[in-house]
Amino acid sequence: MQTVTTTPFGRRPVTAGQIESAALAARPAPVPQVDKWEVMKDLSTARAGFGISDRTLAVLNVLVGVHSERMLADGDMLIVYASNATLSARAHGMPESTLRRHLAALVEAGLIARHDSPNGKRYVRRDGDGDAMRAFGFDLRPLLVRACEIALAARAERQRLSVIAARREEVVLLMRDAGKLADYAAGQGTNTDALADRLLLAKRELRRKLDLDTLETLRDALVSLVDKLRETVAVEVEAPVAPTELSACDSQNERHIQEPDKKQSDLKGQGPDLRTVLNRCPDILPYADDGVRTWDDFTRLMARIAPMTGIDLPTWTDACRAMGPIEAAIAVAGIVQRIGMIRSPGAYLRTLAKKARGGAFSVDQMLGQTTRQAA
Template identity: 35%
Template sequence: METGSVTTPFGRRSMTLGMLASQVMAGEIKPDQSVDKWKLFRALCEAKPLLGIGDRALAVLNALLSFYPKNELAQGNGLIVFPSNIQLSLRTHGMAEQTVRRHLAALVEAGLLVRKDSPNGKRYVRRDRAGEVDEAFGFSLAPLLARAEEIEQLAAAVMAERLHVQRLRERITLCRRDIAKLIEAAVEEEIPGDWQGLYREFRDLIEGLPRSPTTAHLELLLDELTALRTDILNQLEIRVKSTKQCGNADYIERHIQNSNPESIIEVEPSFDTKQGAIAEQDNDRGAVTPEKGRGEAAHPSGQKKEEEQSRRPEVRNDGGGLKSFPLGLVLQACPEIFAYGPDGVIRNWRDLMAAAVIVRSMLGVSPSAYEEAANVMGPENAATVMACILERGGHINSAGGYLRGLTRRSEKGEFAIGPMLMALLRANAPAGRKVG
């Protein structure tokens, strides 16, 4: 009845080939075809990105479906609804009539509705003597019934895509966690490798992801993170295999302690010395230069170097069980300490020690608290901790009390510098600085 002929829109609205195609499709509905209107509506809500309709257009369609008397959309039940714009406005929770008309036009353009306009453009129904609908003018829901299978397939595709994106995000999260934890473990265990470079590469990948990434962006990021994780794992596995081949835990521990690329032999044991005194001792002892290699003092002969080292008090490399970290890693995690180095530059551990003394005085840390920390942690680690405290100065009320607390925890074996450095590395990653 309602699909027996092609109808054109009333008034100034023009006829389009899309409207004609919708009416032809509606005329091909099988007599026994039916679908649950609310199940179909839920599929429409899922498939809306592919159909080019918004949530407010769906609200108007929901109101139209509420005027259909049956739950099953079927040819035999009649497929035309004819509510006025006022009634539609009420069932869309007060949506303005102009907005209702705009979204009705969008539904027609999307091929989900067909207009069957009366001669005067009004929506009404004409009934026979028995009260049955003889002819109705309004909106035909026939395109929904005709496209039910297509809409369900589109909804299934959208849900599959959403699940795919969710799984991609889960795998990316796992990769991110693995990479961060593995790098942190490598730094704490002092395993040789360019861990700073790998961490910068990791942060560049994460920060390069757009705010609203597409599926292709997520897939590419996952591939790059997986490759980076594989690279890190390969380096760690090589280290584990070499450790197993050695088989001597004492030897391994000594090797790790002595493999620090920034030697602390030249560090002064006393921390009560003022900055001027340190500079004076540096002049007497000789500064470290890049041309002479790491940890090598500027002495004319190796014999003099060995004699001077034998006269110096023994300095613990990892006091209180703490492991020392490369100077470059400390400076990258704590760039604020640069401002307190000689001439604003920190070239070696001695410069960091001098800067730590200045920072100690500036933050109100007593000499006794700092000396105690140096005795327990080791002078190198004490300077590192002072650099970390300076970096987190805005979050610490009493620097002296905080340092004493860390010293007590270090005595009990409950404190590690590695997690503190890694947290600061993550915070300062975009603004990495170079040594010297």
């Protein structure tokens, strides 16, 4: 089929994009045919690299849909001569002015070529046998010529998106590590306010759609933050604390709480008496097979119950150091009594220990909360 014009109808000037599109339409195709929908799928992935928007791509999808054959084959008639009214209707009522703008963008991007008739109308001229001699409209042949280029661009874009997804995943995991390590360090009495601020800024940054360079910068910053937190936590772990696991022997459990910041002997006779504690925290009594007659019985019992609530040994030991073993045991008893209202007993006890170091923890207030719950 013969093509005789490459310049636009009327007062519209010829542009570099139109000249390039016409040259592409005349260039030999690297492959004899391509599946038009595979080309569209690749172009949808790589559209940013070709300078077109999603709406411009939607107009191209309409043009490709009007073409009757699935394959774009060299030698076939690849010119779409549907009117603007038809194209607008297929584009779900897109205004013709908008349609014309997107068609011009496709021409400038070198994805279609334009062949205008003498009067600007789109039509096909046929011979006596009904074969197309000449057509005026939008030529899809540039898609055939550039199919390999589009496929390569799509592959590169998919690889780029895969790397971005992997980096974003790393950032999310690092944020999780940083958050949990910061909570742990704070529970050990370390001031992590500055680290928490850095983590908050990183979380705000991740809410946006970030490019690869920004994600890698954020990842590097989080790696540094997590390393610093791990060093902080390591210092806390290396500090002299109790044995690494609870023993079934009560005498061993008693020994590991004999050197708190507050001496056990200093706390006997201070605060509520044992009977008051047991009356206000009755949920611990079913665990006391031999009864609770002394504060020593009570602290040993709570050392045994603490792991059942999810309070690990370092947290229990730290509470004993911060409060003294009796107050720590009373705190755990209060937690057991209010277990349905406390999401994380370990984190709650760490918070109480931190308050105790600042002189802000009161066993009377703790027991008062259990009394209000019972009421």
